[in-house]
Every structure is written in structure tokens, then in C-alpha cells.
Amino acid sequence: MVAFLEALVRAESPSVVPESQCPVQSLLAGSLRDDGFRVRIIQGHGKSGGLLFAAPRQRSRSAPFQLLLGHTDTVWPLGTLARMPIELENETLKGPGAYDMKGGLVQLVFALRSLRFLGVELAVAPVALFNSDEETGSEESSLQIRRLARRANRCYVFEPALGLSGKLKTARKGAGQFTIQIEGRSAHAGLDPTAGASAILELSYVIQSLQALNDTERGISVNVGQIDGGIRPNVVAAFSKAIVDVRVPTVADGLRIEAAIHRLQPTVPGTRITVEGSVDVPPLAATPRNRQLWNAAREAGRRLGMELEEGVAGGVSDGNIASQYTATLDGLGAVGDGAHAVHEFLDCRKMIERCVLVALLLTLPPLPGACSTTEGAVDSEGQGEYFQVSAR
Numbered sequence: 238m239v240a241f242l243e244a245l246v247r248a249e250s251p252s253v254v255p256e257s258q259c260p261v262q263s264l265l266a267g268s269l270r271d272d273g274f275r276v277r278i279i280q281g282h283g284k285s286g287g288l289l290f291a292a293p294r295q296r297s298r299s300a301p302f303q304l305l306l307g308h309t310d311t312v313w314p315l316g317t318l319a320r321m322p323i324e325l326e327n328e329t330l331k332g333p334g335a336y337d338m339k340g341g342l343v344q345l346v347f348a349l350r351s352l353r354f355l356g357v358e359l360a361v362a363p364v365a366l367f368n369s370d371e372e373t374g375s376e377e378s379s380l381q382i383r384r385l386a387r388r389a390n391r392c393y394v395f396e397p398a399l400g401l402s403g404k405l406k407t408a409r410k411g412a413g414q415f416t417i418q419i420e421g422r423s424a425h426a427g428l429d430p431t432a433g434a435s436a437i438l439e440l441s442y443v444i445q446s447l448q449a450l451n452d453t454e455r456g457i458s459v460n461v462g463q464i465d466g467g468i469r470p471n472v473v474a475a476f477s478k479a480i481v482d483v484r485v486p487t488v489a490d491g492l493r494i495e496a497a498i499h500r501l502q503p504t505v506p507g508t509r510i511t512v513e514g515s516v517d518v519p520p521l522a523a524t525p526r527n528r529q530l531w532n533a534a535r536e537a538g539r540r541l542g543m544e545l546e547e548g549v550a551g552g553v554s555d556g557n558i559a560s561q562y563t564a565t566l567d568g569l570g571a572v573g574d575g576a577h578a579v580h581e582f583l584d585c586r587k588m589i590e591r592c593v594l595v596a597l598l599l600t601l602p603p604l605p606g607a608c609s610t611t612e613g614a615v616d617s618e619g620q621g622e623y624f625q626v627s628a629r
Contacts (some may be wrong), residue, residue, distance in 0.1 A: 238347055247318065247323070249315050252312070284373075291365040292362065309368070330582060341397060344395065387562040390563065407549070408547075412483065418513075422434040439477070440477040483495075498512055521565060529604060
């Protein structure tokens with residue numbers, strides 16, 4: 238397992254370099270083919286390195302299946318290994334992308350291999366989809382994820398576990414991004430400042446309004462992460478811009494915060510506010526079917542002598558998408574720390590334990606009623622009702 242993980246990490250695969258996905262996809266494809274899977278690489282359309290789709294060669298198309306989601310892309314640029322080399326010490330492996338999320342892919346591959354070696358017949362066929370644009374928002378792959386998730390009996394997501402205790406992720410916040418542009422009127426800051434209308438001054442009021450939308454107790458965060466404006470210190474700024482990140486625990490919170498941002502009105506006379514964006518990634522919520530899958534996983538853990546814990550993640554994943562259509566459990570990947578950080582690492586000892594857990598979860602019988610198209614508010618075109626409401 239460690240040797241395969243090292244090979245995947247050496248195959249550097251940043252999201253923004255589509256061709257870099259080929260080596261890591263080839264490694265995974267070769268392993269899955271050896272274990273009885275039919276593998277297809279679906280080419281990207283310029284914004285990603287495509288997807289890897291794998292299903293058992295003998296699978297009946299009418300039989301129930303479970304969707305296994307992962308991603309091959311990382312946030313690290315090519316050449317990162319030169320300054321962040323792979324290090325294996327005291328059962329801890331460091332390396333760019335090892336924890337997020339190539340370790341999870343390894344655990345899944347070896348769980349599937351173990352089941353085949355033992356001759357276990359699965360009642361729910363395993364169907365894997367590994368995309369290469371998750372770290373940049375799954376723009377190209379989200380359609381394929383939705384198409385599969387709405388027909389799947391359940392979905393397991395192999396993102397890293399939550400914290401060093403290895404909590405599974407039973408909820409994730411929804412997310413959105415907004416661009417706020419302000420137009421003012423320029424003037425000489427020394428000769429005739431009153432003739433101008435400062436877009437930067439107006440932006441300062443907008444930032445305070447956005448800050449007031451934060452509610453830490455409810456888990457709502459509104460963060461002004463980037464600002465820009467003006468051309469010179471001695472010119473009253475005629476333009477300013479802010480890019481805002483929003484995280485919300487519920488669909489209702491997302492709609493409310495989105496409406497509040499679009500209702501922003503200028504305070505400085507002579508300025509105008511334009512808002513673009515929406516809360517377009519729905520939360521992975523504690524729906525009845527998601528709780529049903531969590532309870533089944535917790536019972537499976539007890540059969541192995543493991544008392545599984547659950548947690549809520551502030552970041553989003555492809556599990557947010559899948560959970561709108563089928564029972565979804567996230568965080569089945571590596572146990573470690575440092576996603577997107579220079580100290581990224583995983584605990585190799587936990588890989589075997591997680592591999593066994595995944596193998597047992599794959600043997601679960603079909604979840605009754607888990608594919609209900611009404612609970613997920615799915616319309617006839619396979620898109621969640623939430624997307625229709627919030628799309629702009």
C-alpha cells in the first residue's frame with residue numbers, strides 16, 4: 238500500500254495542468270484492470286484532465302450499484318516534490334497530495350483487491366469515478382457525478398478523514414462565491430476631491446455589511462478574501478472590487494445570505510454596486526437517508542471493534558453534489574493532517590484499518606429507499622431544486 242501511494246504521489250497532478258493527470262490515472266487504471274474492472278478514461282474539455290470511470294466487468298446494468306468518488310488532482314504545482322519530498326518516518330508518510338487525497342484512493346483500491354482475493358460477491362456493485370478538477374470546483378465533472386449519483390443506491394467519498402481521530406464526515410457546509418464591483422467617479426484628490434465619488438470608500442462600507450452577516454454560532458461565515466481598486470494615491474478611486482467566500486450549514490441559510498448580498502445598496506452618493514455570484518454548492522446535510530448510511534457504517538465499525546466518530550467539515554467536496562441524490566458518507570480516506578499545507582501527512586498504520594472498514598462497507602446490502610428522487614428534490618433533468626433556485 239505504501240509503495241503504491243508513493244508512486245501516486247510521485248506522479249504530481251495539479252488541477253491546473255490537465256496533462257499531468259495522465260500518469261496518475263494510468264497507475265490507478267492498471268491496478269483496477271488487474272482486479273477485474275472495466276476502466277474508461279473520459280477526456281476533459283480543456284478545463285480538466287478528464288475522469289477515470291471503473292465498473293466490474295461482469296456487472297449487470299440493471300443491478301444496484303454504489304458510487305465511489307475520489308479525485309486525482311492536487312493543489313500543488315509541478316516541481317513541489319523538489320522542496321516537499323516524500324518522507325516515510327515512524328509510520329508517517331509526508332508528500333504533496335498524500336493526505337488529500339491519494340491515500341484515500343489507495344485504501345479503496347486495496348479494499349477492492351482484498352474482496353476479489355477473498356472471492357466476496359457484492360450485492361451492490363462498486364462503480365468508481367475519479368475526477369481531476371475537484372480542487373477547482375468540479376466544473377466539468379459535476380454533471381457526470383450527478384448522473385451517476387441519482388441512480389446509485391449509495392455513495393462513499395474518499396476524501397481525508399476529519400482530524401487525527403479519523404472522524405467520518407457526515408455533514409459539510411454549502412458554499413458560494415460572489416464578486417462585488419463598485420463604480421464611482423474619479424477626481425483629483427488634492428485639487429477637487431469633492432467632485433469625486435470614492436469606490437474604495439464605498440467598498441469599506443460594503444465590507445462592514447458583509448462582516449455583519451457572519452454568525453459563528455450558526456456556522457455561517459462570510460469572508461472578504463480579495464479586494465482591489467483605484468489607480469493612483471492622488472486619484473479618487475472610480476472602481477473597486479471584492480471577492481467574497483460564503484459558507485452555510487443549510488440551504489435556507491444559503492438563500493438568505495445570497496439574498497442579503499444581492500440587496501446591498503450604496504452609502505456613498507454617486508457610487509453604484511454590482512453583485513455577481515450565488516451559493517451554488519449545496520450543503521451535505523444530515524438527511525434521513527444520510528443518517529441511515531452513517532448508522533450502517535457505525536454498526537460495521539463496531540463489528541471490527543472500532544467506535545467510529547462523525548464530524549462536520551467546513552470545506553466542500555463532491556459529496557456535497559452526490560448527497561442531493563443519494564445516501565452519502567464522506568471522509569473515508571486517509572487519517573492524517575495538513576491538507577493544502579506544507580506539513581501534509583498521513584498515518585500509514587491507519588491505512589490498513591481504513592481499508593478493512595471500506596471493504597466491509599462495500600459488502601453492505603442495498604439501502605432500502607436510499608435512491609428516493611423526492612427526498613433529494615431532484616427534477617426530471619437530474620438537477621437539484623436548490624440549483625434551480627440559486628442559479629444566476
